[in-house]
Amino acid sequence: MKEDTIVALATPPGIGAISVIRVSGTESIKLTDSIFSGKEKLANVEGYSLIYGKVVDDNKLLDDVLVSVFRGSNSYTGEDSVEISTHGSPFIVQRIIQLLINLGVRAAEPGEFTKRSFLNNKIDLAQAEAVADVIQSRTSASLRGARNQLDGLLSSKVAELREKLINISALLELELDFSEEDLEFINRDELDLKISEVLIEIEKLLKTYNFGRITRDGVNVAIVGEPNVGKSSILNYILKESRAIVSSIPGTTRDIIREDISIDGFLFRLYDTAGIRYS
Structure with a gap:
């Protein structure tokens, strides 16, 4: 190039x-x-x-x-x-x-x-995307996920599935080329089994998306409730610091207070909200 x-x-x-x-x-x-x-x-x-x-x-x-x-x-x-x-x-x-x-x-x-x-x-496209994830990682879990992708774990799995699909496609094309010869190069049940195995592997891969998104972006947690029930106290307790003002007067918290914390290697974004009032 x-x-x-x-x-x-x-x-x-x-x-x-x-x-x-x-x-x-x-x-x-x-x-x-x-x-x-x-x-x-x-x-x-x-x-x-x-x-x-x-x-x-x-x-x-x-x-x-x-x-x-x-x-x-x-x-x-x-x-x-x-x-x-x-x-x-x-x-x-x-x-x-x-x-x-x-x-x-x-x-x-x-x-x-x-x-x-x-x-x-x-590098391939998945690894190129992982470079930014490694740079932006803020917890051990997000770094581990980004490193796995950068090291080619996702790419190798996709390449493996692609190879299986190519082999299945080749067998089908071979059957079509010799359809008039009445030759069977692979048993239909065996072909169905191979396709099913690939679909199962794809489904497993798709199910990892939500977990991967959480490890990368973190979990949003909103602390909600009626006024003066201890929402700000819960935030301060989790953070182990006096981040939000605590008072016995209802309505002390008026604006949303956001803080990030890492728990067991996962990022949590905590939002302390104003009390919900009935009108």
Whole structure:
């Protein structure tokens, strides 16, 4: 797959100890070399190399950096890539990105590195979706589910079912091709059994959706009831902190208060609501 070279910040924006800038594309190593000064040229090092050097802006030192070099299919995107580890100054980050853009590198679109990984057959669509789930995981259960999908558990199961369906289809086509010969390549009962087995496996897979959605998105729990029956007290007890104001005066809670909590590895979103009044 032929693509232009792209660049983006790979770590969260803002001030921090370290920021990582990712560059990917056929010209990524060559163009990064244009702003990098080290003991050796990046173009001369092997993949999986980590090189210390400096980023130079108009012959002036901008920052000390570590550059990771990844070549071809051994990179995340399946194409030549570099990752520049800089000090976590937003000014330094933006200046380095601008230097690369001035050389013809394009600012990456959201998710474009993962898109390239998918288009270059490094990952399939299910794994591409799982990348975002891993990043956004907030509990052990959501991380475990996302990791299973990223590691290809879902993909391998779908591939297995697809293979079975292809074999069934091939047998049916063979029967049709030789229908006038009165030949039977597979017993009808055996064929029905194979189809039933596939349907059962698909049904099992579909039933995992609701559980998977809960592990990823969490469970919404609304605490409802009449005024002054202890709804806010229940919220505070679960959270083990005084998040909601508790008073003997009915109607103290007027707006919905939301808090997230992890229980046994699952995310629960708790909503403390105003009391229900009869009118």
